Amino acid sequence: MHALALLAASVTVMGAVMAMTRRVAVHAVLYLVVTLLALATVLVMLGASFAAMLEIIIYAGAIMVLFVFVIMMINLGQPDSAREKEWLRPRAWCGPGVLATIMCAELLYCLNPPSGPAPAPITAHDVGLSLFGRYVLMVELVSFLLLAGLVSAFHIGRNRVGGR
Amino acid sequence: MPAFSFNDTLLLATIVFSVGLAGILVRRNMVFMLMALDIMLNATALVFVAAGARWHDATGQVMFVLVLALAAVETAVGLGIIMCLHAHGRPTLDADTGNLLGGQGRG
Amino acid sequence: MGEILLPLLILCPLVASMIISVSAGRVGTCAIGAIACVGVGLSAILGIILSVMLLSGPAAGVLPVVLWRWIHVAGFSADIALTLDRVSMVMVLVVTVVGLLIHVYAVGYMREDPGIARFFSCMTLFVAAMLVLVLASDLLCLFIGWEGVGLCSYLLIGFWYDDPANTAAARKAFYMTRMGDAALLCGLLLLATAAGSLHIGAVLAAVADGQVAPSGVNVAALFILVGALAKSAQVPFQTWLPDAMAGPTPTSALIHAATMVTAGVYLIARLHDLFAMAAPVMALTAVLGTLTLLMAACTAMVQSDLKRILAWSTISQLGYMFLALGCGVWQAALFHLMTHAFFKALLFLTAGAVIMRAGHEQDIFRLGGLRHAMPGLTAAFVVGASALAGLPLVTAGFYSKEMILSGVWHVHFGLTREWTLSGHPLWGMALLGAFLTALYIFRCVFIVFCGKPGTVATGRTSRLMGIPLGCLCFLSLCGGVIEMPDTLPPLHLFTALLDPKTPLSHADEPVWLVLAGALAPLAGLGVARVLWGRAAPVMREIPGQAAITRLARAGWGMDALYDLVFVQPFRLLTWLAHHDILDQAITGTGRMTRAISGRVFRARAGFLDKLAVWGTRARGWAGHLLGRLDNGRVRWYAAWIAGGLCAGLAMAVLS
The missing domain is CATH 1.20.120.1200 (NADH-ubiquinone/plastoquinone oxidoreductase chain 6, subunit NuoJ)
Structure with a gap:
C-alpha cells in the first residue's frame, strides 16, 4: 500500500x-x-x-x-457545550464502544474477498450510460424520493412559521 | 497496481462504519447523530465504489450516486425536524427527551 | 378510416372538456355551452358515421383499434384498445345522441349558474369517460372508464357544494360505488390470473375452452355482478341513487338515469357468455333484479319529491334490466336500456323544466294544476310517463318491457341437475311491477298536472330546452317499433342488429302473455285515475304509507346492514389498535411480577427469602430491559438494531 x-x-x-x-x-x-x-x-x-x-x-x-x-x-x-x-x-462510551467494536471485529472476520488483476478505471461516461440506461427507473424513483424530501422539509418548515 | 486493494478498502469502510455506529449510540445531540449517520452512509458508499472497481462495473458508482441522493434527503429532513423542534421551544437538542407521544418529552 | 374516427369519437368530448376547464372565467356562457355541444355533437356525428360503416360491412364485423400496448409482462398483457361491435354501437349511439340532447337542454337550464364552466367540463368529461367504458375492448381499459364516470358522477352530485347535504350525497355515492369497484377489480384479477389477459374476447374464449375452473367462473361472475349492482344502484346498494338527485337536473338525466347507472347492465351484457356459464349467479341476478324492481316501485309510490320519484323509478327499471340479464335475454336488457334512456331522460328534463318554472318547488303536493299553465311540458311529461308505464302499442317502453316479460316467462334456471327453477313466479312479480309502475307514475302525473292549482308558474320554457324535449318525445314514442312481439307484426330489427346470425326466437308465445303485459299498465292507469284523477282526490295517502315511508327512510334496513358489515368491524379494529395488545401484555407481565414477588416476600423464611430477593431483582432487570425495548428513545432503538445485527453476524460467523 x-x-x-x-x-x-x-x-x-x-x-x-x-x-x-x-x-x-x-x-x-x-x-x-x-x-x-x-x-x-x-x-x-x-x-x-x-x-x-x-x-x-x-x-x-x-x-x-x-x-x-x-x-x-x-x-x-456555552451551556450546550457544558452539557x-x-x-x-467515559461511562457513556462503555456500551456503545463495546457494541461497535464487536461489530467491527465481526465484519473484519467476515472479510475474505478474492484478489484479482487490476481493473481499468471506470469513467463518468460508463456511469452515465448505465445510470440512464439500465437504471433509469431507479433514477426516477430517486427523483420521487427527492421530491418527497423537498415536500416534507417544506411542510416542517412551514409549520415552524405558522405554529406556536 | 492500484493504491488500494479491495481488502484494504473494506477494512477502511468497516472501521469508519463502526466509528459512525459508536457515534450514533453515544451522542445525545441530534445534530451529532445526523453526522454519525452521514459517516455510516459514506462507509457503505465506499464499499459500493470499491466493489464496482473490483469487478469493473459501473453499477457501483450508480449506487454511490443513489446513496448520495438518499443522504441529501435524510439530512435535509433531519435538519428540518431539528429546526422545528428548536422553534417549538425545546431547550436542548437531546434526542432522549422526545420519547413520549404528543411531543411532550421529559426534557 | 375507422381506425382514425374511433379514437376521435372519444377525443372530441375530452378536448371540449379540456378547453372548457382551461378557459373557465375567460369566455362567456354562450361560448362554453357552444363548445360543449359541438364536442358532444361531433362525437354523435362520428358515432352515426361509424355505425353506418359497421352495418354496411360484413354481418359479424367488428372494428378493432389497438392504440398502444399498456402492460406486457410474462403471463399477462393489456392493451389500450377500442372495439366497435354491434353491442357497443347501440350504446355509443345512446350515449352520444341522448348526451347531445341533454347538453343542448343544459345550455338553457344552467344559463344563470355561475359555475357553468365547471358543470360543462364535468359533463363532457363524463361523456368521454363513458365512451371509453363502452368502447374498451380490454377489461382493464374498461375499468378506466368505469372509474372515470364514477369520478364525474361524484363531481356533479356535489356540484352545488355550498350545501353540506349535497357533498354528503356525493360522498355517499362515491363510497357505495367504490365498494362495487373493489369487487369488480377482484373479479378482473381472478379472470386475469386464469386467462392471462383481460381482452374481452380472450377472456370469453378462455372461459368457453374450460381454462377457468367452474368455481372460478362462478366467483368471478359474482364479483363482477357485485360491481355492476353497486354501479346500477340495485339491492343491496340502492341507497345512493335517490340522494344523488342533489345534483343539477341535466346531470340526473344524463348520468343517473340514461347512461352511467346502466353501465352495470352493459358490462354484464358484454360478458353474457361468461355469465351463461355461471348458472347460480344468473339466478341471483334475476332474483335481485326482481326484488329491486318491486321494492323501488313501492318506495316510489310513497315519495312526494318529484325527482326522488323518478330516481326510484330508475332503480326499478334497472331492476327490469337485471332481471332480463339474469334470465339470459341480454338483448332485451339492452333494448330496454335504450328505450329507458329515451323516456327517463325525457321525464327528468321535463321535471327539471317544471320545477324551474314553478319556483324550484319539488314537492308534488304543492305543485298541482299545472296543465293550463304549461301545456307543452304537460304533454311531454305525459308522453314520458306513458312510455315508462309501457302503455300498449303507442309507446317505446311497451315493446321493451314486453320483450323482457316474454323472456322471463320462458326461462328455466338449471341450478343443479335435478333442481330447476321456473321463471313463472318472477314473471308474475315483474307483471305486478309493471302495474305498480303505471300506478305511481300516473299518481305523479295526476297530482302535478291536474287537480287544484298549487304554485304559480312563471316564465317560459326557452327554445333551447324545448327542442331536446321534442326530440326525446319522438324517440320515446317511436323508438320501440323496431322490435315487436310475434303476436303483432313480427319485426325484429333490434335483435337482428345485435346478432344477425341467431335472432332471438319469439315463437310459441301465447297471445295472452302479450295481452297480460298490455293490460297491467292500463289497469295501473285506471286505478290511478280513480284514486287521484278527480279534482278532490279520493285519497291523498295510500294505505300503509307510513310504514313504507319509515322503511324507505331507513333505507329498507340497508343502513343497519351496512353498519353491521362495514362500520362495526372497522370500529373493532380501531378499538384493538387503541388498546394495544402487546402493551397490555407487557403491563400485565409487570403487574403479575409485582404481585408474585409481594407474595414471596410475605413468605419470609431463610432461603426462600433470599430466593425471593434474587427472583425479584432478576425480574426487575428483565422488566427494565423489556421497558428499554420501547421507551421511545431513538438511541436505544439504534442500539437494539446494532445488537441484533451483531447477533446475526455472530451466527453467520460462528456457524
Missing part, C-alpha cells in the same frame, strides 16, 4: 473519530469535512474520480453547508 493511501485512510478514520468526540458542533463539522475530503482521495485512488468529485461537491460542499447553516441558526452556546461534556463522560 502506498504511503499516500495509508495517509488518506488514517486521516479518514481519525477525522471520523474526532468528529464524533467533539463537544462543539462546528468543530465536528470541520472534522467531518476533513473526513469527506480524505474519503474523496480514497475514491480517486480506487479509480472512481467521478464519485470523488460528487463527494466533494455534494457532500463536503452542499450537505455540510446545510449543517453549518442549521448550527448557526439554532445557536448552540455535551456532561453527556460525554
Whole structure:
C-alpha cells in the first residue's frame, strides 16, 4: 500500500473519530469535512474520480453547508457545550464502544474477498450510460424520493412559521 | 497496481462504519447523530465504489450516486425536524427527551 | 378510416372538456355551452358515421383499434384498445345522441349558474369517460372508464357544494360505488390470473375452452355482478341513487338515469357468455333484479319529491334490466336500456323544466294544476310517463318491457341437475311491477298536472330546452317499433342488429302473455285515475304509507346492514389498535411480577427469602430491559438494531 493511501485512510478514520468526540458542533463539522475530503482521495485512488468529485461537491460542499447553516441558526452556546461534556463522560462510551467494536471485529472476520488483476478505471461516461440506461427507473424513483424530501422539509418548515 | 486493494478498502469502510455506529449510540445531540449517520452512509458508499472497481462495473458508482441522493434527503429532513423542534421551544437538542407521544418529552 | 374516427369519437368530448376547464372565467356562457355541444355533437356525428360503416360491412364485423400496448409482462398483457361491435354501437349511439340532447337542454337550464364552466367540463368529461367504458375492448381499459364516470358522477352530485347535504350525497355515492369497484377489480384479477389477459374476447374464449375452473367462473361472475349492482344502484346498494338527485337536473338525466347507472347492465351484457356459464349467479341476478324492481316501485309510490320519484323509478327499471340479464335475454336488457334512456331522460328534463318554472318547488303536493299553465311540458311529461308505464302499442317502453316479460316467462334456471327453477313466479312479480309502475307514475302525473292549482308558474320554457324535449318525445314514442312481439307484426330489427346470425326466437308465445303485459299498465292507469284523477282526490295517502315511508327512510334496513358489515368491524379494529395488545401484555407481565414477588416476600423464611430477593431483582432487570425495548428513545432503538445485527453476524460467523 502506498504511503499516500495509508495517509488518506488514517486521516479518514481519525477525522471520523474526532468528529464524533467533539463537544462543539462546528468543530465536528470541520472534522467531518476533513473526513469527506480524505474519503474523496480514497475514491480517486480506487479509480472512481467521478464519485470523488460528487463527494466533494455534494457532500463536503452542499450537505455540510446545510449543517453549518442549521448550527448557526439554532445557536448552540456555552451551556450546550457544558452539557455535551456532561453527556460525554467515559461511562457513556462503555456500551456503545463495546457494541461497535464487536461489530467491527465481526465484519473484519467476515472479510475474505478474492484478489484479482487490476481493473481499468471506470469513467463518468460508463456511469452515465448505465445510470440512464439500465437504471433509469431507479433514477426516477430517486427523483420521487427527492421530491418527497423537498415536500416534507417544506411542510416542517412551514409549520415552524405558522405554529406556536 | 492500484493504491488500494479491495481488502484494504473494506477494512477502511468497516472501521469508519463502526466509528459512525459508536457515534450514533453515544451522542445525545441530534445534530451529532445526523453526522454519525452521514459517516455510516459514506462507509457503505465506499464499499459500493470499491466493489464496482473490483469487478469493473459501473453499477457501483450508480449506487454511490443513489446513496448520495438518499443522504441529501435524510439530512435535509433531519435538519428540518431539528429546526422545528428548536422553534417549538425545546431547550436542548437531546434526542432522549422526545420519547413520549404528543411531543411532550421529559426534557 | 375507422381506425382514425374511433379514437376521435372519444377525443372530441375530452378536448371540449379540456378547453372548457382551461378557459373557465375567460369566455362567456354562450361560448362554453357552444363548445360543449359541438364536442358532444361531433362525437354523435362520428358515432352515426361509424355505425353506418359497421352495418354496411360484413354481418359479424367488428372494428378493432389497438392504440398502444399498456402492460406486457410474462403471463399477462393489456392493451389500450377500442372495439366497435354491434353491442357497443347501440350504446355509443345512446350515449352520444341522448348526451347531445341533454347538453343542448343544459345550455338553457344552467344559463344563470355561475359555475357553468365547471358543470360543462364535468359533463363532457363524463361523456368521454363513458365512451371509453363502452368502447374498451380490454377489461382493464374498461375499468378506466368505469372509474372515470364514477369520478364525474361524484363531481356533479356535489356540484352545488355550498350545501353540506349535497357533498354528503356525493360522498355517499362515491363510497357505495367504490365498494362495487373493489369487487369488480377482484373479479378482473381472478379472470386475469386464469386467462392471462383481460381482452374481452380472450377472456370469453378462455372461459368457453374450460381454462377457468367452474368455481372460478362462478366467483368471478359474482364479483363482477357485485360491481355492476353497486354501479346500477340495485339491492343491496340502492341507497345512493335517490340522494344523488342533489345534483343539477341535466346531470340526473344524463348520468343517473340514461347512461352511467346502466353501465352495470352493459358490462354484464358484454360478458353474457361468461355469465351463461355461471348458472347460480344468473339466478341471483334475476332474483335481485326482481326484488329491486318491486321494492323501488313501492318506495316510489310513497315519495312526494318529484325527482326522488323518478330516481326510484330508475332503480326499478334497472331492476327490469337485471332481471332480463339474469334470465339470459341480454338483448332485451339492452333494448330496454335504450328505450329507458329515451323516456327517463325525457321525464327528468321535463321535471327539471317544471320545477324551474314553478319556483324550484319539488314537492308534488304543492305543485298541482299545472296543465293550463304549461301545456307543452304537460304533454311531454305525459308522453314520458306513458312510455315508462309501457302503455300498449303507442309507446317505446311497451315493446321493451314486453320483450323482457316474454323472456322471463320462458326461462328455466338449471341450478343443479335435478333442481330447476321456473321463471313463472318472477314473471308474475315483474307483471305486478309493471302495474305498480303505471300506478305511481300516473299518481305523479295526476297530482302535478291536474287537480287544484298549487304554485304559480312563471316564465317560459326557452327554445333551447324545448327542442331536446321534442326530440326525446319522438324517440320515446317511436323508438320501440323496431322490435315487436310475434303476436303483432313480427319485426325484429333490434335483435337482428345485435346478432344477425341467431335472432332471438319469439315463437310459441301465447297471445295472452302479450295481452297480460298490455293490460297491467292500463289497469295501473285506471286505478290511478280513480284514486287521484278527480279534482278532490279520493285519497291523498295510500294505505300503509307510513310504514313504507319509515322503511324507505331507513333505507329498507340497508343502513343497519351496512353498519353491521362495514362500520362495526372497522370500529373493532380501531378499538384493538387503541388498546394495544402487546402493551397490555407487557403491563400485565409487570403487574403479575409485582404481585408474585409481594407474595414471596410475605413468605419470609431463610432461603426462600433470599430466593425471593434474587427472583425479584432478576425480574426487575428483565422488566427494565423489556421497558428499554420501547421507551421511545431513538438511541436505544439504534442500539437494539446494532445488537441484533451483531447477533446475526455472530451466527453467520460462528456457524
